[in-house]
Amino acid sequence: MNQDRDDSGRVRKHVGWWIAALAGLAGIGGLVFAIVSQEHFTIKEWSKAANAACDSLHGEIVQGNEAANDAVDALADGGYQASGYQVAADAFDALSSSERKLTGEMGRIETPDSREGDVERLLEGLNDVSDLDRSLAGELREGVITDDSPFVADYYERRDSLVADVNEDFDSLDVRHCLAGE
The missing domain is CATH 1.20.120 (Four Helix Bundle (Hemerythrin (Met), subunit A))
Structure with missing residues (x-):
């Protein structure tokens, strides 16, 4: 039973870490897209x-x-x-x-x-x-x-x-x- 708890806690940590990493990458990607697609004065x-x-x-x-x-x-x-x-x-x-x-x-x-x-x-x-x-x-x-x-x-x-x-x-x-x- 303790083993199940440890595994589920470890999974939650990994899932949380992956969600944070993906959110950070999405934010960086959004910033790059905003800069690249910004219209310049012509x-x-x-x-x-x-x-x-x-x-x-x-x-x-x-x-x-x-x-x-x-x-x-x-x-x-x-x-x-x-x-x-x-x-x-x-x-x-x-x-x-x-x-x-x-x-x-x-x-x-x-x-x-x-x-x-x-x-x-x-x-x-x-x-x-x-x-x-x-x-x-x-x-x-x-x-x-x-x-x-x-x-x-x-x-x-x-x-x-x-x-x-x-x-x-x-x-x-x-x-x-x-x-x-x-």
Whole structure:
């Protein structure tokens, strides 16, 4: 009789151990399945969010670009007066701030793993455009820029090149109508 009790206790221990082991394996299997089957953020979803960010800021950036260019034209037409330098500098600062807002909005969008490098390059390019506009504002505050200033010629050539590169990145990521000067 004692033998039956010992055998039944041993069986219960083994059954309990096997149930615990199988439950643990099922939990691990469920976790692996959940991780593997998890949907990742796609480039299509990123493009949709990026286009929405562009739509919300495009008008502000275009107006800022026009205001900055108009201020530089007015500075030249006005004979490079001190007050004109300040107006032009403020306009380029405002343009740069709008571009930074766009970069910030783009940076808040979850980046798809498949295009992480492309998105990083785009954000760096946007920062480069904004930095260049901010540097022109600084030069204008110094009051030393004129039409024949090498900085101005270099600025427009460099900006055109940066905007072209950024727009190429936008196109490759299926984003449209984002920067002024496109």
